[in-house]
Amino acid sequence: MLRSEHPIASKIYGTIAAVTSAGNPPADFNLPLDAAMPLGIPGPVFASWGKRVAASVLDGAIGTGTTFLALGDQFVTVPFIGAALQPTAVQGVPTTSWTDSGWVVSAALLMIVMQAYLGVTPGKIVMGIAVVHERASRPIGLVQTTVRWLLHILDSILLIGYLRPLWNSQRKTFADSIMATVVLDTRRPRRHRWFAPGGDSVVDPGPPRSWEAPLGPRWWSPPSQRSPRWPVRLVCSSRSRHRDPGPSSSRAG
Numbered sequence: 001m002l003r004s005e006h007p008i009a010s011k012i013y014g015t016i017a018a019v020t021s022a023g024n025p026p027a028d029f030n031l032p033l034d035a036a037m038p039l040g041i042p043g044p045v046f047a048s049w050g051k052r053v054a055a056s057v058l059d060g061a062i063g064t065g066t067t068f069l070a071l072g073d074q075f076v077t078v079p080f081i082g083a084a085l086q087p088t089a090v091q092g093v094p095t096t097s098w099t100d101s102g103w104v105v106s107a108a109l110l111m112i113v114m115q116a117y118l119g120v121t122p123g124k125i126v127m128g129i130a131v132v133h134e135r136a137s138r139p140i141g142l143v144q145t146t147v148r149w150l151l152h153i154l155d156s157i158l159l160i161g162y163l164r165p166l167w168n169s170q171r172k173t174f175a176d177s178i179m180a181t182v183v184l185d186t187r188r189p190r191r192h193r194w195f196a197p198g199g200d201s202v203v204d205p206g207p208p209r210s211w212e213a214p215l216g217p218r219w220w221s222p223p224s225q226r227s228p229r230w231p232v233r234l235v236c237s238s239r240s241r242h243r244d245p246g247p248s249s250s251r252a253g
Helices: 007-021 049-071 102-118 122-127 142-155 157-166 174-179 230-241 247-252
Strands: 130-133 181-184
Touching (some): 102 122, 142 157, 142 174, 157 174
8 A cells, every 4th residue: 555545644644735835835045034934933133223333332442442552642543433433633643543553453353353253243242242144144254244344334324324224124234235144133143154064953953943053152151151160169169078967977976
């Protein structure tokens, strides 16, 4: 007897066919984000405009502080700050560029590399957001991160691009739309493909099943999930050694 002729098998195959025809086909990754979501699976959580602004302010503060420590109290341009906020020459005093200091350039490159391969900068770590590709939900690499950073020039025109996440469904700036990136509200961004040689796995299947890693990096885990530091472990072990031995020792004495 063929499997399709068995009553139980035919019932199973009929149920599968009914579910498939009911509008739950496999996800098509060539479709937009909203259209690639299978039924019953939550989509990505996009970072709010306020969190993105706060992360940019924190990164700008780091760039400003590094520039001040490296170049002192003088009129200088600073990294990660828009052109409207850059100081200009006053009373004939020339403006020094932040690129004149190796320390400031190194700090700026470190932030760019962090976002390129980890999806985060120090400000984004504090706010719990990450920049990833809209399809693979992984960091986009050094070249695309640099191009995306340069494309923020379009966002700075009348600040329309920077305000666009307020009404865009995926909270994208113009640079995000051009580079196919999204900013997710997550503390568990997926690894860059260079650091995930196995690709997608059962634990980390990737979009549309999962938009973040199953576990966050140890350096980014919340304090409640971290293992206690060695002084705490030392105190706990010393207390366990000096506990009251119990009634058996008192009887023995």
